[in-house]
Amino acid sequence: KGNQLLSVFDDSIWQTMKRSMGTSLSTLLVLIAMMVFGSGVLATFAFTVGIGVVASTLSSIFVAVPTAYLMLTLTKKGK
Numbered sequence: 001k002g003n004q005l006l007s008v009f010d011d012s013i014w015q016t017m018k019r020s021m022g023t024s025l026s027t028l029l030v031l032i033a034m035m036v037f038g039s040g041v042l043a044t045f046a047f048t049v050g051i052g053v054v055a056s057t058l059s060s061i062f063v064a065v066p067t068a069y070l071m072l073t074l075t076k077k078g079k
Helices: 002-037 040-062 064-078
Strands: none
Touching: 002 040, 002 064, 040 064
């Protein structure tokens, strides 16, 4: 039963990975253009947003899914 839940989480990650990476990369390309062609304040803003995009992409893949799996398995053990 636990393996089935893990399999669902694994399948879900791989189904959304392509879309998430595509969205993040296209956003980062625009931000790089803003850093190259923008003035000081705009370039700094684009850099800051870029850090946020990278951090949110990594956390949605490597933090949110394992946390959700852990919470589900712990609540099922408590019942």
